[in-house]
Amino acid sequence: MAKVYYDKDINTASLQGKTVAIVGYGSQGHAHAQNLRDSGHNVIVGLRKGKSFDKAKEEGFDVRTVGEAVKDADVTMVLLPDEGQPKVYEAEIKDNLKENSALAFAHGFNVHFNQIVPPENVDVFLVAPKGPGHLVRRTYQEEAGVPALYGVFQDVTGNASDVAKAYAQGIGAARAGVLETSFQEETETDLFGEQAVLCGGLTSLVKAGFETLTEAGYQPEVAYFECLHELKLIVDLMYEGGMENMRYSISDTAQWGDFVSGPRVINEETKARMGEVLTEIQNGQFAKGWILENQAGRPQYNAINNSEYNHPITAVGQELRDLMPFVQNPIR
Numbered sequence: 001m002a003k004v005y006y007d008k009d010i011n012t013a014s015l016q017g018k019t020v021a022i023v024g025y026g027s028q029g030h031a032h033a034q035n036l037r038d039s040g041h042n043v044i045v046g047l048r049k050g051k052s053f054d055k056a057k058e059e060g061f062d063v064r065t066v067g068e069a070v071k072d073a074d075v076t077m078v079l080l081p082d083e084g085q086p087k088v089y090e091a092e093i094k095d096n097l098k099e100n101s102a103l104a105f106a107h108g109f110n111v112h113f114n115q116i117v118p119p120e121n122v123d124v125f126l127v128a129p130k131g132p133g134h135l136v137r138r139t140y141q142e143e144a145g146v147p148a149l150y151g152v153f154q155d156v157t158g159n160a161s162d163v164a165k166a167y168a169q170g171i172g173a174a175r176a177g178v179l180e181t182s183f184q185e186e187t188e189t190d191l192f193g194e195q196a197v198l199c200g201g202l203t204s205l206v207k208a209g210f211e212t213l214t215e216a217g218y219q220p221e222v223a224y225f226e227c228l229h230e231l232k233l234i235v236d237l238m239y240e241g242g243m244e245n246m247r248y249s250i251s252d253t254a255q256w257g258d259f260v261s262g263p264r265v266i267n268e269e270t271k272a273r274m275g276e277v278l279t280e281i282q283n284g285q286f287a288k289g290w291i292l293e294n295q296a297g298r299p300q301y302n303a304i305n306n307s308e309y310n311h312p313i314t315a316v317g318q319e320l321r322d323l324m325p326f327v328q329n330p331i332r
């Protein structure tokens with residue numbers, strides 16, 4: 001089994017007394033900044049003027065321009081959107097990095113696909129939480145954590161790996177498990193997971209189920225509860241105790257249906273499509289398409305985003321969630 005690091009295995013000395021600049025204060029940025037601060041580390045935040053800048057200030061951080069934050073940092077963690085990182089890196093990060101400091105990422109995309117080429121005089125590592133930023137923060141506050149991968153791309157000081165692990169510990173990841181990876185493995189598996197399973201696979205599965213029921217004349221509210229709301233409850237059982245725990249809790253009728261009907265929906269054909277998705281990630285075709293889409297001003301992204309928002313599952317979901325005040329909905 002691969003080595004998994006927990007709090008007890010990590011020496012945090014390599015990060016203590018150092019200044020960590022968190023560049024960006026969105027989903028991951030706010031979580032890393034707040035968790036590291038609560039873990040006793042010295043955090044400054046680098047941002048442009050705007051919504052995030054005001055929020056980070058209100059939340060008590062020393063907020064500076066990106067360049068000013070990077071200048072003073074021993075570790076610069078880049079938590080800008082992937083597609084915007086190369087421009088900000090060239091204009092404000094590259095020439096402000098201190099010699100022998102560390103340049104860090106939460107996803108290997110730009111380094112792996114050569115959109116950012118770091119200088120030779122800094123350590124380069126990634127700490128990639130395996131969960132959404134808002135959960136990185138929420139679980140930390142609940143004395144739990146989200147697992148993370150760490151990987152070293154360049155080690156000029158000989159300490160990159162220790163600093164990366166200490167960073168992962170500081171954001172709470174070592175409560176759940178921290179695992180070594182490479183930039184290539186993190187980038188390719190993360191893109192695959194979010195496209196084929198976690199985001200793309202799941203939304204397509206939910207919509208297909210919702211459409212099948214509503215097109216057959218069933219009430220949209222029933223279809224919503226069945227195909228989306230209950231998904232969380234089922235996934236919680238798998239999160240807590242694997243598929244065996246979910247199967248322990250569901251009825252034998254449901255389990256028989258799981259065995260005989262599941263593979264009719266998700267099968268070798270689906271796996272072949274997943275294989276195509278993986279190949280396009282590995283050979284750079286997906287990355288190229290995403291970079292070009294951004295250069296063109298995101299015409300397809302915006303069109304699909306609008307049509308997804310207008311899917312009937314959105315309206316019925318909003319109505320039903322409004323009637324469940326206990327459901328945490330940060331975008332309500």
Ligand SMILES: NC(=O)C1=CN([C@@H]2O[C@H](COP(=O)(O)OP(=O)(O)OC[C@H]3O[C@@H](n4cnc5c(N)ncnc54)[C@H](OP(=O)(O)O)[C@@H]3O)[C@@H](O)[C@H]2O)C=CC1
Pocket residue numbers: 023024025026027028029046047048049050051052053066078079080081082084088106107128129131132133134
């Ligand atoms: N979202 C997630 O849960 C995960 C993300 N990651 C990785 O983490 C990184 C950050 O992603 P994510 O947290 O989703 O990003 P978000 O889109 O949530 O946040 C981006 C932040 O960057 C700021 N920003 C954008 N452009 C600039 C600029 N030109 N100058 C200064 N600040 C700017 C935004 O501020 P403003 O308010 O001014 O726009 C905002 O604070 C990415 O590499 C991503 O792949 C990894 C694991 C999970």
Ligand SMILES: CC[C@](O)(C(C)=O)C(=O)O
Pocket residue numbers: 129130131132133190193194198199
């Ligand atoms: C699943 C999406 C993710 O990879 C994540 C939250 O881990 C992302 O990049 O947002």
